Amino acid sequence: MTQPPLDPQPSCCDDYDPHALGVEEALARIDAVVAPVAGCERVALRAALGRVLAADVIAPADVPAHANSAMDGYAVRAADLPAGGSVSLRVVGTALAGAAWDGTLGAGEAVRIMTGGVLPAGADCVVMQEAALRDGEEVRIGSGHRAGQNIRLAGEDLPRGATVLAAGRRLAPADLGVLASLGLAEVTVRRRLRVAFFSTGDELRSIGEALDAGCVYDSNRYSLHGLLTRLGVELIDMGVVRDDAAALRTAFREAAACADAVISSGGVSVGEADFVKEILGALGHIDFWKIAMKPGRPLAFGRIGDAVFFGLPGNPVSVVVTFYQFVQPALRRMMGQSATAPVRVRVPLLAAVKKRPGRVEFQRGVLERAADGSLGVRPTGEQGSGILSSISRADCFIVLPTACAGGAPGDLVDVEPFEGLC
Ligand SMILES: Nc1nc2c(c(=O)[nH]1)N[C@H]1C(S)=C(S)[C@@H](COP(=O)(O)OP(=O)(O)OC[C@H]3O[C@@H](n4cnc5c(N)ncnc54)[C@H](O)[C@@H]3O)O[C@H]1N2
Numbered sequence: 567m568t569q570p571p572l573d574p575q576p577s578c579c580d581d582y583d584p585h586a587l588g589v590e591e592a593l594a595r596i597d598a599v600v601a602p603v604a605g606c607e608r609v610a611l612r613a614a615l616g617r618v619l620a621a622d623v624i625a626p627a628d629v630p631a632h633a634n635s636a637m638d639g640y641a642v643r644a645a646d647l648p649a650g651g652s653v654s655l656r657v658v659g660t661a662l663a664g665a666a667w668d669g670t671l672g673a674g675e676a677v678r679i680m681t682g683g684v685l686p687a688g689a690d691c692v693v694m695q696e697a698a699l700r701d702g703e704e705v706r707i708g709s710g711h712r713a714g715q716n717i718r719l720a721g722e723d724l725p726r727g728a729t730v731l732a733a734g735r736r737l738a739p740a741d742l743g744v745l746a747s748l749g750l751a752e753v754t755v756r757r758r759l760r761v762a763f764f765s766t767g768d769e770l771r772s773i774g775e776a777l778d779a780g781c782v783y784d785s786n787r788y789s790l791h792g793l794l795t796r797l798g799v800e801l802i803d804m805g806v807v808r809d810d811a812a813a814l815r816t817a818f819r820e821a822a823a824c825a826d827a828v829i830s831s832g833g834v835s836v837g838e839a840d841f842v843k844e845i846l847g848a849l850g851h852i853d854f855w856k857i858a859m860k861p862g863r864p865l866a867f868g869r870i871g872d873a874v875f876f877g878l879p880g881n882p883v884s885v886v887v888t889f890y891q892f893v894q895p896a897l898r899r900m901m902g903q904s905a906t907a908p909v910r911v912r913v914p915l916l917a918a919v920k921k922r923p924g925r926v927e928f929q930r931g932v933l934e935r936a937a938d939g940s941l942g943v944r945p946t947g948e949q950g951s952g953i954l955s956s957i958s959r960a961d962c963f964i965v966l967p968t969a970c971a972g973g974a975p976g977d978l979v980d981v982e983p984f985e986g987l988c
Pocket residue numbers: 765766767769770782783784785786787831832833834835836837840861862863864878879880881882884951
């Protein structure tokens with residue numbers, strides 16, 4: 567019997583794998599497959615936080631609706647103010663926020679005005695009260711003021727007809743305020759994405775169960791629960807599935823029937839109990855299953871029917887890293903959210919990092935500010951794929967490129983601050 571060819575053996579000091587896709591290529595392959603899911607709904611403003619806008623929001627009116635004062639003081643005509651010395655103006659009325667003075671300011675007149683008060687007709691300047699001397703019905707004002715000062719123009723925040731928030735925007739807290747400022751009670755958002763997820767492994771025990779010899783608590787489902795909740799999807803938690811081909815087949819089939827995306831963890835490598843790829847291949851189509859990165863080399867991506875699937879590696883750090891780097895952008899795209907490139911900054915290492923060439927590594931670090939105010943990054947100690955505390959302690963990824971063979975303190979590295987991971 568002929569033996570299958572062996573993978574070219576990596577040398578003891580590198581980590582190259584000829585079958586693994588580059589990170590960028592894997593992202594592009596996922597991007598080519600996923601698309602926004604159909605369906606939208608109207609939701610009340612308070613329920614819209616974290617939802618994705620299905621259509622542009624156009625301002626139905628100017629915000630603010632009227633020119634108004636930015637200060638407590640006096641509304642005046644700039645032409646009445648002196649180039650030097652001071653002038654006395656007659657105070658003819660008061661404008662409060664919500665209670666306008668509806669006359670027209672004449673020559674030599676001023677109106678007492680509060681912050682937010684509508685600017686009276688005829689006025690083109692507000693002098694703050696600290697720069698004015700009130701004396702009965704008169705107010706004395708010096709030089710140095712100009713037309714337009716301390717005035718907030720109508721529509722200067724949101725002009726009528728402007729696109730205030732674009733379709734694809736994930737609504738943030740201040741966006742709810744912006745929509746409220748326009749008087750909008752509801753918005754049209756994309757329907758929630760349905761995501762089914764489960765853990766695989768005979769060794770997994772649920773919290774509350776006895777931890778038999780060789781067993782571990784199922785932590786991946788909790789990490790995924792947190793990551794998916796942050797994304798704002800509808801979660802379908804399918805529990806733990808044993809390393810059994812029939813049970814896995816049923817789980818994948820049921821998940822794909824009810825969800826837009828299916829995420830499993832574990833059983834995706836080459837071990838004797840790693841059935842995930844085989845089953846996914848039989849039920850659907852595997853696009854790729856290996857990426858030249860660490861952690862997270864074995865990651866199966868493809869489709870079952872209308873659902874996309876991500877077979878994440880079982881190692882707990884690999885789950886979080888692969889979710890963050892691949893699943894999250896894909897789900898965001900399916901949610902209709904506009905793409906944003908991850909922010910990367912270049913900072914010096916504050917401690918050495920170990921690495922072999924051959925894979926991009928997403929090590930975990932903490933950004934620190936030195937006494938001189940400069941930023942650096944300190945790795946969170948041991949970086950094994952099972953050291954889950956290395957990511958819970960971190961606030962950024964230290965992205966070490968394929969050819970990198972480690973780094974010393976002071977070396978410049980790319981850092982990706984976590985967004986929603988801490
Ligand atoms: N010969 C090779 N072996 C391995 C390779 C390889 O390329 N060749 N890749 C390694 C890498 S890298 C990873 S990552 C893992 C991925 O393995 P699997 O996806 O098959 O995951 P399992 O074998 O099921 O589990 C790995 C590890 O993680 C623990 N685990 C799994 N699920 C959970 C969970 N829900 N909660 C907590 N811990 C979990 C499991 O007990 C194992 O210790 O394969 C390497 N091997």
